[in-house]
Amino acid sequence: MERTYKTMTVAGAGNIAIGVVVLVCGIVCGILTISGARMLKRKSDIIF
Numbered sequence: 001m002e003r004t005y006k007t008m009t010v011a012g013a014g015n016i017a018i019g020v021v022v023l024v025c026g027i028v029c030g031i032l033t034i035s036g037a038r039m040l041k042r043k044s045d046i047i048f
Contacts, residue, residue: 039046
């Protein structure tokens, strides 16, 4: 019984860790998409 409990605890902790990583990646991708859209909107103002 104790072995099953430990396995479930490790699985739960792993799921929380993966969830945090996915959440952070989603936020970062959203920020990059917004800034990329702003650059495309103002591409006529960019001079190289």
